[in-house]
Amino acid sequence: MIAYQDLSPLELKAELSELQARYTAFKERGLKLNMARGKPSPSQLDQAAGLLVALPTDQRPLDSNGEDTRNYGIIRGIPEACSLMAGLLGVPFANVLVGNNSSLTLMYDTVARGMLFGLRGATPMTQQGKLRFLCPTPGYDRHFAVTEAFGFENIPIPMLDDGPDMDLVQNAVTDPTVKGIWCVPKYSNPQGITYSDTVVRRLAALKPAAPDFRIYWDNAYSVHDLYPDSVYTASLLDLKTACDEAGNPDIWYMFASTSKISYAGGGISALASSEANLAEIEAHLSIQTIGPDKVNQLRHVRWLEAIGGGEGLALQGIHQHMRMLAGMLAPKFEMVDEVLNRELAGLGVANWVKPLGGYFILLDTLPGLAKQVVAMAKDAGVVLTDAGATWPGGKDPNDSNIRIAPSYPAIEELEMACELLAICIRLAAVEQLLAG
Ligand SMILES: Cc1ncc(COP(=O)(O)O)c(C=O)c1O
Incomplete structure (x- = not known):
């Protein structure tokens, strides 16, 4: 893909109308997805069901x-x-x-x-x-x-x-x-x-x-x-x-x-x-x-x-359990990375690094766009962590950090949420470039 910075105003306008159409289509789907906090999914929690019955009732x-x-x-x-x-x-x-x-x-x-x-x-x-x-x-x-x-x-x-x-x-x-x-x-x-x-x-x-x-x-x-x-x-x-x-x-x-x-x-x-x-x-x-x-x-x-x-x-039990949870979480992180790559790689509008562990992916938009992107995603039904939350006082001086928490949504929902996020990032970037 060609970096947006290398597109002519005419090409940017064409890109804008295509992205607007995709964004509107997303809005019409009435999504209600949440990638705001790093919460385990219900299926992950289900894996710990044994905890509820770990103590026998016939012994002190x-x-x-x-x-x-x-x-x-x-x-x-x-x-x-x-x-x-x-x-x-x-x-x-x-x-x-x-x-x-x-x-x-x-x-x-x-x-x-x-x-x-x-x-x-x-x-x-x-x-x-x-x-x-x-x-x-x-x-x-x-x-x-x-x-x-x-x-x-x-x-x-x-x-x-x-x-x-x-x-x-x-x-x-x-x-x-x-x-x-x-x-x-x-x-x-x-x-x-x-x-x-x-x-x-x-x-x-x-x-x-x-x-x-x-x-x-x-x-x-x-x-x-x-x-x-x-x-x-x-x-x-x-x-x-x-x-x-x-x-x-x-x-x-x-x-x-x-x-x-x-x-x-x-x-x-x-x-x-x-x-x-x-x-x-x-x-x-x-x-x-x-x-x-x-x-x-x-x-x-x-x-x-x-x-x-x-x-x-x-302790061995923890490692064993975490191996199993990793099998549930890794595909979600991979899905985020895959969608972001598909939608954003080479456009010069965002950076992110796929981590080897933990609960989050940090994405950087072009400076000045994170708040706008988070608001646009929310309008179309996807709640992200507030832009700026990763900075003391909630103030990101570059307004570029967006924290993605892939653990909670089901993988199909995650795919939709990331596609929408990418569309919002692209839209905001095109608008910024057209505004000069
Ligand atoms: C770095 C970090 N520390 C602590 C917590 C919360 O831990 P606890 O549930 O033990 O209070 C979180 C939750 O997201 C976290 O990311």
Whole structure:
């Protein structure tokens, strides 16, 4: 295909009327599709049906220490769930606690504790004046919303192909008002980028001016390979070891959950950190709650052990389950890529990279068009993530990022939704070029 920039005004006008006809035809179909949020599809959730019946009703649900999971207590979570989540995060057992249904809650509470009580003897952040937080961008809107809600100034840090621009990060942390950085280190939301070993080592070796600066390492997609057991998987250097080696043992918090393994919002979550940081968190947690939902923890372990092939094999169960889910998700990502290639390749109007894992595809339109494209798609019945959502404050200075979430729609719907998206991108681009 010829790039739109090389077409004459007459050719552009012909293209415009053809695209308008296709767009109108789509509108008349009365579609109602949603590619806005990275939700598992109902069929994916169906694959975890065993979770609902994982605990026998004729036995007490006891943990490996013989504690009754139906009762109060065990603030760090039951041992078998801690082992599982330690394995998922790649940290020792002593460094992890298992929480309830949401890692985002653990992140929010971690920021809140820093605000209200201060971290490890530092002055509470509420008493430190105007503070800043580093936001690798494009990034996850809900991360940015947390620090924005607590009054931080979110500082965008450009994402490069192998993680955040570390020269900028290193420079930014010399400012003592900078208190943290959000990271989705593997199959990042929304680009699907995995941080290189060099980036992980440079993060681990940061020398922040603020003693209460922390790396918020949200490893939400650690086992979400689209092509497991192949060369098309990414591997991530272990942050804890890197921090220990760099003499920064307390600089990290890690988070994960089974939201995109079992049930979204109905899974189990985990927070890992140095033993000293964890002890501090536990002291606060034990005021906040008498213990997490251990019944859900136990049934997750039992369900995953059954998949993994026996007692103690829950982590293998996760890998097994994720292989199966990859078989459902990969064709959807491929469909998006195929339709975008068919409709957009060579036209010079959009860029995207097909990721090897995670939940999203990031597409860049020509500058100034993303909002218009999202609005046009909505008018024709396809809801996309709001343009700008991948930037702090919802403000994409180039107005070009569009986040595509392929997991939820059925594949036939996805094909239609992507075709419409591509038509909107082309229409907006032709209009922009004709307007000069
Ligand atoms: C990077 C990232 N972290 C966290 C979450 C939410 O996790 P949870 O359901 O455990 O709160 C999401 C959901 O999309 C995500 O993309």
